[in-house]
Amino acid sequence: MPALKNGQGRVYFLRSSTFFAAAFRPLIYINNQAVGRSDPGGFFVVDLPAGSYQAKTTTDAVITLDFTIYPNETKFIRTAANLGLLTPRMEFIVVHESMAEQEMMQLLYMGKPLQPVPTAPPAVQATPSISAPVQE
Numbered sequence: 001m002p003a004l005k006n007g008q009g010r011v012y013f014l015r016s017s018t019f020f021a022a023a024f025r026p027l028i029y030i031n032n033q034a035v036g037r038s039d040p041g042g043f044f045v046v047d048l049p050a051g052s053y054q055a056k057t058t059t060d061a062v063i064t065l066d067f068t069i070y071p072n073e074t075k076f077i078r079t080a081a082n083l084g085l086l087t088p089r090m091e092f093i094v095v096h097e098s099m100a101e102q103e104m105m106q107l108l109y110m111g112k113p114l115q116p117v118p119t120a121p122p123a124v125q126a127t128p129s130i131s132a133p134v135q136e
Contacts, residue, residue: 001045008047009069013055014095014104015079017041026090028079029056036111038079038090043104044111057090065092076100 004010013028017040025037030053036044038057048069055065055077069075076095081088095103 004047004072007071008049009071009073009075011046011048011055011067011069012043012074012076012100012104013038013046013079014043014076014100014107015040016103017107026057026059030054032056038081039110041106042108042110044109055092057092059087059089061089063090063092065094067094078103 001010013036015038025039027034028036028038030046030048035046050069050071052066052068055067057063057079065077067075067077074097076097078093078095078100080091080093082091
């Protein structure tokens with residue numbers, strides 16, 4: 001993962017792979033902005049400025065989790081599907097780092113593609129010019 005910018009914290013959202021509700025992939029919102037999906041067997045990352053936030057997902061009920069992120073803090077939030085009235089109901093669980101890191105070793109990164117470290121652009125090679133014979 002890229003280094004955190006000054007004054008930011010990082011939140012990992014993870015979901016174990018289970019057969020129950022495997023096709024159920026609800027959006028996860030932070031302060032009403034979609035940031036990713038709760039994908040079984042996957043995780044994604046959101047870097048945020050330090051402050052207070054609300055994570056939310058909506059199924060047959062609105063499920064929220066209020067949390068605060070501090071500069072240089074890393075927080076791990078597990079999503080899990082439980083039986084709901086009409087559809088599976090999600091829950092948020094704040095997980096200790098050591099527990100989350102073990103779990104994440106078996107998960108796939110499902111977030112936006114990570115940006116590679118910039119490198120110098122390749123050297124431009126001159127293309128030889130070919131001229132047609134001139135007819136008089």
